[in-house]
Amino acid sequence: MSTGLPRHVAIIMDGNGRWAKKRHQPRVAGHRAGVENVRSLVQQCVETGIECLTLFAFSSENWRRPPAEVRLLMDLFVSALREEMRRLHENGVRLAVIGDRTVFSSRLQAAIAEAEALTRHNARLKLNVAANYGGRWDITEAARGLAEEVRAGRLELSAITPELLGARLSLAGLPEPDLFIRSGGEQRISNYLLWQLAYTELHFTDCLWPDFDRAEFTKALDSYASRQRRFGMTGEQVEEASAGAQGQGLR
Ligand code: IPE
Ligand code: IPE
Numbered sequence: 150m151s152t153g154l155p156r157h158v159a160i161i162m163d164g165n166g167r168w169a170k171k172r173h174q175p176r177v178a179g180h181r182a183g184v185e186n187v188r189s190l191v192q193q194c195v196e197t198g199i200e201c202l203t204l205f206a207f208s209s210e211n212w213r214r215p216p217a218e219v220r221l222l223m224d225l226f227v228s229a230l231r232e233e234m235r236r237l238h239e240n241g242v243r244l245a246v247i248g249d250r251t252v253f254s255s256r257l258q259a260a261i262a263e264a265e266a267l268t269r270h271n272a273r274l275k276l277n278v279a280a281n282y283g284g285r286w287d288i289t290e291a292a293r294g295l296a297e298e299v300r301a302g303r304l305e306l307s308a309i310t311p312e313l314l315g316a317r318l319s320l321a322g323l324p325e326p327d328l329f330i331r332s333g334g335e336q337r338i339s340n341y342l343l344w345q346l347a348y349t350e351l352h353f354t355d356c357l358w359p360d361f362d363r364a365e366f367t368k369a370l371d372s373y374a375s376r377q378r379r380f381g382m383t384g385e386q387v388e389e390a391s392a393g394a395q396g397q398g399l400r
């Protein structure tokens with residue numbers, strides 16, 4: 150039995166710096182090549198029929214990098230948004246930025262708001278870009294929101310459930326990521342979607358992000374399609390449920 154196509158793919162686009170270093174180029178050249186690569190990946194997702202794509206662009210820990218690199222990344226973010234938003238719109242892509250944007254420059258905040266407003270009614274691909282994002286931040290904000298409701302007397306402590314907390318997270322309303330991909334060879338989550346990845350299938354590749362081409366993405370999709378997702382059940386239960394659904398023409 151195959152799991153088919155993932156509805157939601159979440160990616161840590163890692164390895165830009167090492168890609169540049171291999172070519173004796175400055176790290177920013179790797180980041181530029183990385184942005185170029187996002188364009189073709191988005192195109193492939195649209196063509197393939199993926200519903201949601203969530204990309205890690207800048208983590209809450211990336212502020213620890215040298216100030217010059219942080220500045221360049223922020224400038225690149227502004228120019229990529231300005232250059233790409235029309236193409237995204239024409240392709241039916243809805244862009245949303247997740248993460249704490251309040252610390253960004255007003256120029257960047259305005260570029261984000263403009264791109265989100267332009268594309269907000271699109272439904273072909275939901276593209277989420279995680280910027281100044283951290284999984285712990287996301288969960289903390291959701292917990293704070295619930296605590297405020299309790300303090301105001303609008304919510305009973307006993308009414309707090311995982312669903313209620315999940316509904317306050319950044320990607321609320323979207324299906325949870327089915328497939329997680331990390332390029333660049335590291336096998337870690339780096340404070341990405343900690344809550345949302347609870348049952349996601351993981352795919353790690355040594356390929357550096359600027360080299361992560363159509364064939365690499367297809368490899369990840371094929372790997373996903375060959376897996377059996379059990380969600381705590383036995384393999385036999387999953388087989389039976391799927392045979393039943395097929396019999397009723399539900400698949
Ligand atoms: C990922 O590439 C991009 C960002 C974190 C912004 P890196 O810049 O982390 O590349 P490496 O890991 O140094 O090769
Ligand atoms: C994770 O990559 C964040 C992004 C790709 C934006 P890093 O390169 O910052 O991750 P660590 O610090 O090596 O785990």
Ligand code: MG
Nearest residue numbers: 163164165333
């Ligand atoms: Mg890295």
